[in-house]
Amino acid sequence: MQARYTALFELNQLSQECNALDSFYPQVHKTIASLMTAENFFIVLYDQTFETLEFVYYIDEKDEKPSGIIDYEDYEGSLTHLVIESKQPLLLTPELEKQLFDNYKITQFGARGTDWLGVPLLQNGLVIGTITVQSYDEKVRYTDNDLNLLTFAAQHVVGAMVRLQDQQRLKNAVNARTKELMAQIREREKSELLQESLYRISELTMDLDLNIDTFYSKVHNIIGQLINAQNFFIAKYEQATNTLSFSYYVDENTENLITDFQPRKLSNFYSELVLRRRETVLLTYKEMMALYREGITKKPQDDIHSWLGVPLIYAGKLLGVMVLQSYDNKTTYNQQDAELLHFVSNHVSAAIKRRELADFERRSHELLEQQVKLRTLALEDEITHRKQAEKLLQHTAAHDSLTGLPNRTVFLDLLNHAIACAKRKTAFSFAVLFLDLDRFKVVNDSLGHHAGDVLLKIIARELLTIVRDDDTVARLGGDEFVILIEDLSSNEEAFEVAQRITDFLQQPFTIENQLVYIGTSIGISFSNERYDDADTMLRDADTAMYHAKDKGRGRYEIFDGSMHQKVQNALSLETDIREAIAWQEFIPYFQPIIKLDDQALVGFEALARWQSTKRGFVYPNDFIPLAEDTGLIKALDMQIIEASCQQLKIWQDELGCDAMYVSCNLFANHFFSTTLPQDIENILLRTGLSPHNLRVELTERALLENADIVLTNMQALKNLGVKILLDDFGTGYSSLGYLHRFPIDVLKIDKSFISNVHEHANHRAIIKTIVDLANNLHMSTVGEGIESLVDAQLLEQMDCAYGQGYYFAKPMSPQDATSYIIEKS
Structure with missing residues (x-):
């Protein structure tokens, strides 16, 4: 046995x-x-x-x-x-x-x-x-x-x-891919929700009148919007007594609720593992059992599935632990959840510390009142002690917890004061510099948030040495800094400061024994009589900073009215796009897809084009990004699909090309909608086109979020008879983990690898890897952006079945495409 x-x-x-x-x-x-x-x-x-x-x-x-x-x-x-x-x-x-x-x-x-x-x-x-x-x-x-x-x-x-x-x-x-290509995805909606949630937590930490239990409950609710937090607790560590007390807990396992969350001496539970390591701990049940067998921890509960804990640390002091746990196989915490909870823990730690200081101030005040009655001679010492506590509390509330720099609230107050001074003294001049670190996300993603925090503290310290003594450096949050340069004798002084900062941040930093390069983009707004409040001036500096990024990063730009006009132009363009959708001004242009071995025409990719009654011809790069940002792309895509299906049905009836298909692009958010399969089916019914003559193209972004609904929609389209193409393969996250989980029929190799592929051995290796992978998974491949006979022949030699690009034909109007079909017949 x-x-x-x-x-x-x-x-x-x-x-x-x-x-x-x-x-x-x-x-x-x-x-x-x-x-x-x-x-x-x-x-x-x-x-x-x-x-x-x-x-x-x-x-x-x-x-x-x-x-x-x-x-x-x-x-x-x-x-x-x-x-x-x-x-x-x-x-x-x-x-x-x-x-x-x-x-x-x-x-x-x-x-x-x-x-x-x-x-x-x-x-x-x-x-x-x-x-x-x-x-x-x-x-x-x-x-x-x-x-x-x-x-x-x-x-x-x-x-x-x-x-x-x-x-x-x-x-x-x-093997042929670089590490950067595996870490380039970050969803905008997720980021906005995260920023909003962290801002709400930050607001809570500033409200010292808020009851601590209410604070914990609100933090729990906010975290629950980002991560499944059905089972959650915060425990405080008392160093003097070496005990752990549970300040807040919510748990669906109610049988042992009271006993499990009683104060206890430190033992070998998993919360204590977080405290000992002073780092985030992410565990599955199997990993918990492994720790138990090694004698490191106690045996886990039989019904536990996933466990995530982060330490609460403020200014190097261990305050406690914050934990999420799951009893359901459907909820498994991952590294992204761990990084998110770690980031939130900084705000929670700061809030706990602020409340400790507030409580310390309150107790000091009570002690002071008692001492007044007992000993008058000690009154001055007690008052001094109280003022020190108040000063510390005020400093904590007005400064960034990581860098110690003034925070947004303090900076806006100082900026409003400078604007008011400029109104009274016309000779008084000042400037606002808005800094954003160009490659800070790369540091966070590759080395972790701790390394990012270390880098931010180094930069904050150095910025103070670069500016003048009377200037103000503040941190708005994340990797954004602002500088108020007052009492300028000329604009050149601000330019000199901006250039010194740019030069400084172009130098490499050594973080955790590794060289990192970041750089910065800076926007500058100068004092002007049109400014009545700090928010407007800060917004203009922010706008100039984004223009600096657009022009290549690692530079500074001065705000002018044309930048504001660019924002207004975007709003005007959005209005025109809405009208164009209503007036059905968007039409499909068709680019042929060719079978490489015999040059046969097998189908077309439909591309949106806009001949505006107001603007004339508008290039796709000018309206597609804005349509995606505003959500108008969904209506635009459906309009193009229906028009393409109608055109292909006409070709079938008039030219007899029954086997030909049309391939249409779908924005990722389409696949997050439960109505997508029915919408496509309705278009096919209205146009009379058979489902096997329609293909839809999606990018990798759709596969990396809301995986359940995306998979359901893809399976429904497949059941309908519509084939699915993965567009621009090789340029995004390109995780092979999803290729065998999703019903994908065709991989479209991105044109960035194909352009002059005969001159780039590494591109040939990547293309060969993609083609072999597709063949092994019984998928077809289409090479995009073929511009020469050499490229076409090389792709055919690497077993790529189909291709499209300017070598064969540019995107054509429906009339020109009709002639092309007749010519190829």
Whole structure:
């Protein structure tokens, strides 16, 4: 019994630690062989999507290993087929084998043996393969205990196999990719919600009159909008008594609610693990059990699924811990949740500290009143103590907790005062510099938020040395700083400060023994009689800063009226886009998609074009980004799809090109709508076009958020008969994890890799990787942006099936496309 326990424990450790399938399968065999006789042993993988089998590991004294990928139907009647279809373990004795043969349930595959024992590998209720041992010796017979043992062992094998398969796919296809391409996605809506939530928490921390329990409840509600926080608590650490007390808790597990959240001496629970490490701890149940087996922590609750805890630290002092935990398999916390909760913890820590200072001030005041009655001579000392506490509290409320610089509130007060002075003294001149760090997000993403905080503190300290003594440097939040330069003798003084800051931030910084480069973009607004309030002047400096970014970053720009006019132009353009949608001014232009091996025309990509009655022809780059920002792109896309379907139906009726298809772009947010499949179906019904003649293109962004609704919509479109193309593949997140989860038919290789591909070996490697990946997943590939015969021939040599680009034809009006079809016929 001890040997079996040891072997199963080794199998569990193996599923956690093994990093390669080639070494994983032999170790599984070795471990199972220590539990039972397993001289003949094999592992089969079953792909339900493509209905194939693959013998990935095979040891047998009589039969040769079946090679390659095998059609599942070829193994109908085999014992492996029987286990997969039944999803049940099978112990086949000679008696049972004869009964199954007589009833035509199985047929003969391979050499006949004595006993055959096979169990299914199950993942989420689906069979992904089998594990089998068999005997050719009358002396070696298997029992029900062996069957149960192999079934239990298979449960440990599945998780590691799936993990290692995903890892192997990732390694095979990402070797040619750079690390930057894996970290370039950040959703705007998520960012805005995060900024709003952090701003709300920041507002709460400033309200010292707010009851602490109410504060914790409001923080809980705000966090719950960003992360599933159904089970949440905040515990404070008392260093003097080495105890942990639970200041706030909400938990759906109500049976032990009172006992679990009683104050306790520090022990070896998971909250204490966070305190000891002074860092964020993210754990699954399996990882919690591993810590328990190593003697690091206590045994976790049986119903726990995912656990996330962050320390509450202020000015280097450990205040406590904030924790989220999940009892539901549907809620699993990830690294993004961990970073978010860590960021929020800074605000919570500051709030706790402020309230401690407020409480300290209150108690000092009460003590002062008592001392007045008892000893008059000590009154001055007590008053001094009270004023110091008040000064500390005021400083904390008016300054940024990370850098110690004045915060937004203080800066706006000073700026309003400067504006008022300029109104009274016409000779008084000043300027506002608005700074934004250009590559700060890269530091945060690559080195972590702690490194980002260190960098912000260094920059804050250096900015104080660059400006003059009377100037004010403040931090607005994130990586944004503002500087008030007062009493200017000329504008050149402000330019000199801006240039010194630009030069300073172009130099590399050493953060955690690694060189990082950031740079800055600066917007400058000078005092002017039109300014009546600080918000307006700060807004203009912010606008100038964005113009500096647009012109290449690492520079400064001065605000002028044309910048404001650009904002007004955007508002005017938005109005015209709305009218153009109502007047149906947007029409499709068609770019041919060509089969590379025989130059046959197979379809068109429909591209939106706008011939405005007000503006004339408007280029897509001038209206598409604004349409996306304002949400108008959804109506525009649907208008283009319907017009394209109508045009293709006309070509079918008049030119007989029934096999031709049209491919239309859909903005990512379409796939977050539950009505998308019905909207597409309605267009097809109105135009009379068959679903298989329509293809829709989406970008990777749609696959990285709201995955459930996106997958549901894609499956509904597939069921309808519409094919799905992944556009611009290779330029975004490009995680291979989603390619086998989403029903994608075609990968469109981005034109940035194809343009002059014959001159760039690294581009050829990336294209070849994408094409091989697509072929392995039974997907087609379309090369975009082909501009020369050499590029087209090279893509064809790399097995890319289709292509489009100026080499074949530019996007054409419906009339020109009609002529093109006739010419290609």
